Amino acid sequence: MKKLFIPIVLGTAREGRVSEKVAHYVLKEVRELDQFETQLVDVRDFLFGKTEEYSEASKPWQEIMARADGLIIVSPEYNRGIPGELKILIDSLDTEYAKKPVAILGVSSGKWGGSRMAEAILPTLITLGMVPISPSIPFPVAQNLFDENGKILDDSYKGKLASMVKELTWYAEVLKEARNK
Amino acid sequence: MKKLFIPIVLGTAREGRVSEKVAHYVLKEVRELDQFETQLVDVRDFLFGKTEEYSEASKPWQEIMARADGLIIVSPEYNRGIPGELKILIDSLDTEYAKKPVAILGVSSGKWGGSRMAEAILPTLITLGMVPISPSIPFPVAQNLFDENGKILDDSYKGKLASMVKELTWYAEVLKEARNK
Amino acid sequence: MKKLFIPIVLGTAREGRVSEKVAHYVLKEVRELDQFETQLVDVRDFLFGKTEEYSEASKPWQEIMARADGLIIVSPEYNRGIPGELKILIDSLDTEYAKKPVAILGVSSGKWGGSRMAEAILPTLITLGMVPISPSIPFPVAQNLFDENGKILDDSYKGKLASMVKELTWYAEVLKEARNK
Amino acid sequence: MKKLFIPIVLGTAREGRVSEKVAHYVLKEVRELDQFETQLVDVRDFLFGKTEEYSEASKPWQEIMARADGLIIVSPEYNRGIPGELKILIDSLDTEYAKKPVAILGVSSGKWGGSRMAEAILPTLITLGMVPISPSIPFPVAQNLFDENGKILDDSYKGKLASMVKELTWYAEVLKEARNK
Numbered sequence: 135m136k137k138l139f140i141p142i143v144l145g146t147a148r149e150g151r152v153s154e155k156v157a158h159y160v161l162k163e164v165r166e167l168d169q170f171e172t173q174l175v176d177v178r179d180f181l182f183g184k185t186e187e188y189s190e191a192s193k194p195w196q197e198i199m200a201r202a203d204g205l206i207i208v209s210p211e212y213n214r215g216i217p218g219e220l221k222i223l224i225d226s227l228d229t230e231y232a233k234k235p236v237a238i239l240g241v242s243s244g245k246w247g248g249s250r251m252a253e254a255i256l257p258t259l260i261t262l263g264m265v266p267i268s269p270s271i272p273f274p275v276a277q278n279l280f281d282e283n284g285k286i287l288d289d290s291y292k293g294k295l296a297s298m299v300k301e302l303t304w305y306a307e308v309l310k311e312a313r314n315k
Numbered sequence: 316m317k318k319l320f321i322p323i324v325l326g327t328a329r330e331g332r333v334s335e336k337v338a339h340y341v342l343k344e345v346r347e348l349d350q351f352e353t354q355l356v357d358v359r360d361f362l363f364g365k366t367e368e369y370s371e372a373s374k375p376w377q378e379i380m381a382r383a384d385g386l387i388i389v390s391p392e393y394n395r396g397i398p399g400e401l402k403i404l405i406d407s408l409d410t411e412y413a414k415k416p417v418a419i420l421g422v423s424s425g426k427w428g429g430s431r432m433a434e435a436i437l438p439t440l441i442t443l444g445m446v447p448i449s450p451s452i453p454f455p456v457a458q459n460l461f462d463e464n465g466k467i468l469d470d471s472y473k474g475k476l477a478s479m480v481k482e483l484t485w486y487a488e489v490l491k492e493a494r495n496k
Numbered sequence: 497m498k499k500l501f502i503p504i505v506l507g508t509a510r511e512g513r514v515s516e517k518v519a520h521y522v523l524k525e526v527r528e529l530d531q532f533e534t535q536l537v538d539v540r541d542f543l544f545g546k547t548e549e550y551s552e553a554s555k556p557w558q559e560i561m562a563r564a565d566g567l568i569i570v571s572p573e574y575n576r577g578i579p580g581e582l583k584i585l586i587d588s589l590d591t592e593y594a595k596k597p598v599a600i601l602g603v604s605s606g607k608w609g610g611s612r613m614a615e616a617i618l619p620t621l622i623t624l625g626m627v628p629i630s631p632s633i634p635f636p637v638a639q640n641l642f643d644e645n646g647k648i649l650d651d652s653y654k655g656k657l658a659s660m661v662k663e664l665t666w667y668a669e670v671l672k673e674a675r676n677k
Numbered sequence: 678m679k680k681l682f683i684p685i686v687l688g689t690a691r692e693g694r695v696s697e698k699v700a701h702y703v704l705k706e707v708r709e710l711d712q713f714e715t716q717l718v719d720v721r722d723f724l725f726g727k728t729e730e731y732s733e734a735s736k737p738w739q740e741i742m743a744r745a746d747g748l749i750i751v752s753p754e755y756n757r758g759i760p761g762e763l764k765i766l767i768d769s770l771d772t773e774y775a776k777k778p779v780a781i782l783g784v785s786s787g788k789w790g791g792s793r794m795a796e797a798i799l800p801t802l803i804t805l806g807m808v809p810i811s812p813s814i815p816f817p818v819a820q821n822l823f824d825e826n827g828k829i830l831d832d833s834y835k836g837k838l839a840s841m842v843k844e845l846t847w848y849a850e851v852l853k854e855a856r857n858k
Contacts, residue, residue, distance in 0.1 A: 212587045214619040214796065215578065222580030246815075249792055250619060253757065256437045257576040257612060260449050266441050272789075304493070312489040393768045395615065395800040396759065403761030427634075430611055431800060434576065438757040438793060453608075618799045622809050630803050670855040674847070 138170035138203045138306050145209025145220035147178045152276045153241040157208040159286055160239060163295045169303045170203065177219045180226075192226035199230035204306040205264070208239045211251035216258075224258060232263030233313050235305035237298050238270040247272025265309065267301050319351035319384045319487050326390025326401035326432075328359045333457045334422040338389040340467055341420060344476045350484045351384070358400045361407075373407035380411035385487040386445070389420045392432030397439075405439060413444030414494050416486035418479050419451040428453020446490065448482050500532035500565045500668050507571025507582035509540045514638045515603040519570040521648055522601060525657045531665040532565070539581045542588075554588035561592035566668040567626070570601045573613030578620075586620060594625030595675050597667035599660050600632040609634020627671065629663050681713035681746040681849050688752025688763035690721045695819045696784040700751040702829055703782060706838045712846045713746065720762045723769075735769035742773035747849040748807070751782045754794030759801075767801060775806030776856050778848035780841050781813040790815020808852065810844050 142164065144157040157174060164172050175198060180191050199205070209220055236259055240248020252270040259266050271294050273279060280286055323345065325338040338355060345353050356379060361372050380386070390401055417440055421429020433451040440447050452475050454460060461467055504526065506519040519536060526534050537560060542553050561567070571582055598621055602610020614632040621628050633656050635641060642648055685707065687700040700717060707715050718741060723734050742748070752763055779802055783791020795813040802809050814837050816822060823829055 212583070212620075213623045215583060215587075215616070216580075218578075218580035218582070218584030218587065220580070221574070221577060221583055225574045225577075225580060245817075246789065246792055249789055250796055253438050253793055253796055254577070254616060254619065256441060257434050257616065258574075260437060260447050261575045263449050265446050268441050268444050274788075308489060308493040312485070393764070393801075394804045396764060396768075396797070397761075399759075399761035399763070399765030399768060401761070402755070402758060402764055406755045406758075406761060426636075427608065427611055430608055431615055434612055434615055435758070435797060435800065438797065439755075442756045455607075615800050618803060619796050622799060622811050625811050627808050628803050630806050666855070670851060674851040 138303065138310065139172070139201055140170045140204040140206060140302065140306060141173050141175050141198050141202055142206040142208060143175045143177065143220070143223070145177055145207055146217045147219045148217075151210070152243055153208055153210050155280050155284060156239065156241045156273050156276055158284060159280065159291075160206065160208055160295065163292065164206070164299060167296060167299050169299055170306065172206075173198070177217075177223050180223055192223070195223060196227055196230060199227055202230075202234065203310050204234050204302055205231070205236040206239065206302070207236060207255070208241060209248060209251055210241045211246075211248045211254070214250040215254050216251055221258070224262070228262070231259075233265070233309050235265040235267050235302055235309060237267050237302045239273065240270060241273045241276045243275065243277050245274050247274035265305055267298070267305055271295070271298055319484065319491065320353070320382055321351045321385040321387060321483065321487060322354050322356050322379050322383055323387040323389060324356045324358070324401070324404070326358060326388055327398045328400045329398075332391070333424055334389055334391050336461050336465060337420065337422045337454050337457055339465060340461065340472075341387065341389055341476065344473065345387070345480060348477060348480050350480055351487065353387075354379070358398075358404050361404055373404070376404060377408055377411060380408055383411075383415065384491050385415045385483055386412070386417040387420065387483070388417060388436070389422060390429060390432055391422045392427075392429045392435070395431040396435050397432055402439070405443070409443070412440070414446070414490050416446045416448050416483055416490060418448050418483050420454065421451060422454045422457045424456065424458050426455050428455035446486055448479070448486060452476070452479055500665065500672065501534070501563055502532045502566040502568060502664065502668060503535050503537050503560050503564055504568040504570060505537045505539070505582070505585070507539055507569055508579045509581045510579075513572070514605055515570055515572050517642050517646060518601065518603045518635050518638055520646060521642065521653075522568065522570055522657065525654065526568070526661060529658060529661050531661050532668065534568075535560070539579075539585050542585055554585070557585060558589055558592060561589055564592075564596065565672050566596050566664055567593070567598040568601065568664070569598060569617070570603060571610060571613055572603045573610045573616070576612040577616050578613055583620070586624070590624070593621075595627070595671050597627040597629050597664055597671065599629050599664050601635065602632060603635045603638045605637065605639050607636050609636035627667055629660070629667060633657070633660055681846065681853065682715070682744055683713045683747040683749060683845065683849060684716050684718050684741055684745055685749040685751060686718045686720070686763070686766070688720055688750055689760045690762045691760075694753070695786055696751055696753050698823050698827060699782065699784045699816050699819055701827060702823065702834075703749065703751055703838065706835065707749070707842060710839060710842050712842055713849065715749075716741070720760075720766050723766055735766070738766060739770055739773060742770055745773075745777065746853050747777045747845055748774070748779040749782065749845070750779060750798070751784060752791060752794055753784045754789075754791045754797070757793040758797050759794055764801070767805070771805070774802075776808070776852050778808040778810050778845055778852065780810050780845050782816065783813060784816045784819045786818065786820050788817050790817035808848055810841070810848060814838070814841055
């Protein structure tokens with residue numbers, strides 16, 4: 135069987151976003167685990183300022199999700215909700231998400247690790263036919279989580295990510311095979 | 316392969332609950348479609364008044380969910396949230412729900428068809444490892460939906476339930492096979 | 497006492513947005529009721545495509561909310577969640593919302609009247625210190641709600657809006673007086 | 678003016694509930710601050726096992742909320758949602774909550790401090806006309822928070838509770854005066 139493909143979305147476009155470091159760390163770990171192909175999708179690369187440019191801007195995203203077998207979301211919460219730019223990206227497609235698993239990784243500079251984002255996004259993901267896997271992984275106080283070289287200072291995340299990748303791969307394989315029947 | 320088993324939970328214990336009629340209608344339709352075995356589970360049959368009796372009271376529920384391949388929830392919303400008695404029933408188990416699909420059918424006497432219950436219950440179902448299928452089916456103004464003999468007056472529900480049963484069966488089969496590997 | 501000021505936010509920037517008609521109808525009704533000054537704020541007027549322009553773009557919004565005594569939100573739901581452009585607008589400010597009431601009016605082309613948007617936005621509004629008044633007003637099947645001249649075809653909304661304005665004004669007055677003590 | 682009255686609800690009935698210690702600590706702190714009269718309401722004291730006994734069982738709760746000027750909720754989350762017994766208690770009344778502020782204090786044995794309960798309960802509280810104040814206070818890893826004598830080991834909670842009581846009292850006074858006009 136062809137290798138699975140599961141991209142990682144970085145869900146904030148803000149200056150100084152701490153989620154960027156987490157997304158790069160997740161990308162590195164996922165590549166080492168080598169269970170599926172992946173790539174980083176940065177919401178910054180999508181221009182959504184003018185509505186007439188929506189469909190044009192979302193084309194690369196459509197191509198990615200059309201061939202994806204699942205999704206990993208790395209995102210902070212803003213005011214206990216989803217970053218608007220992430221919501222716009224997700225809402226720009228429709229049928230491409232169905233019957234594919236999704237893992238949610240929350241990031242925060244405070245203590246709660248984006249846990250409310252991980253709740254708030256569920257109805258949207260399920261409406262689009264995705265399968266959110268449990269549990270989500272929170273990265274609280276993420277600005278202190280890495281050294282100067284981007285190396286993570288807390289070893290426990292390695293195991294958490296490995297569990298997440300295992301569960302996500304399980305669902306991605308099972309659903310890919312079933313979709314193709 | 317042994318036939319699938321997917322029970323239907325009636326999620327309210329209140330006097331005069333209109334959801335009871337909907338649950339019986341769903342039970343009848345599901346049996347006619349004959350894609351899986353089913354049975355009605357009434358939250359009223361579980362005594363949860365005293366906490367020391369929780370584990371004893373939830374035993375029959377545990378036996379049902381342990382052999383279930385999925386779940387159908389028929390429930391109203393109370394104050395835009397989940398009926399407490401349904402939440403207690405769900406919370407009384409843990410590992411029995413994992414990797415099984417769940418369909419959510421909302422009921423209301425007003426116009427909104429329990430749509431907020433269908434949102435509010437998602438984090439709990441996903442935490443327990445269930446796979447909520449989309450879309451939920453709302454039954455608004457349900458008190459006017461049946462004649463004296465319990466016959467439904469709106470034919471469109473037959474098709475909606477058939478679609479739901481098809482999607483639920485698809486997930487139940489796929490996940491059962493994968494769980495047993 | 498100086499007259500209250502409560503702006504109306506149109507929460508979607510999409511082409512063909514049906515919420516625009518609802519927002520204009522609400523604006524007209526609110527002006528006729530004459531309990532407070534108002535103005536329409538269109539999320540389209542805020543360019544949020546590039547993050548370095550965020551703070552510049554949100555200045556007019558900051559000036560509006562700084563002197564506002566409350567807020568009316570008219571918005572659809574996209575995939576059972578908040579439009580991203582509305583979330584970005586709201587997240588672009590911080591202290592300006594505190595201790596001010598907010599009314600939520602949902603719009604949909606389907607039957608559910610944006611009721612899930614009205615739920616999904618609550619944690620964010622409360623985090624910002626706002627007071628969401630109950631109930632929200634849903635405008636389902638809104639594309640059929642107006643004639644060619646923008647006149648509403650369902651008289652019941654007049655009364656619903658009058659009740660909403662009464663409740664919103666009550667809170668706006670009470671909280672304005674208390675804030676100024 | 679007669680002293681304000683704001684009861685504290687302990688929202689779980691489970692054996693071994695760690696929230697009980699938090700509730701007693703909050704009761705003690707609130708009494709010391711002496712901004713309003715209070716009392717502890719334990720969901721265990723309400724028998725809700727049989728539905729015909731609902732209205733009878735909820736009478737003491739009705740008397741409490743009818744004269745209350747606000748509410749403090751101390752509760753864990755179960756499976757990222759509200760304990761069912763707390764939901765049943767809240768749903769047993771209707772008009773008694775309107776235009777009264779409510780503070781939400783989450784408790785957990787894990788790291789997240791009941792933060793999802795504090796989200797999940799918002800639509801219900803707002804539907805009932807309450808004013809949830811921000812922010813909620815989380816008590817994570819609460820089983821390690823007290824010594825043998827029930828003395829709290831983390832001094833920072835004293836200040837957090839004082840801020841909460843100040844905000845809650847502000848709203849309770851403002852709304853009481855406005856309700857009585």
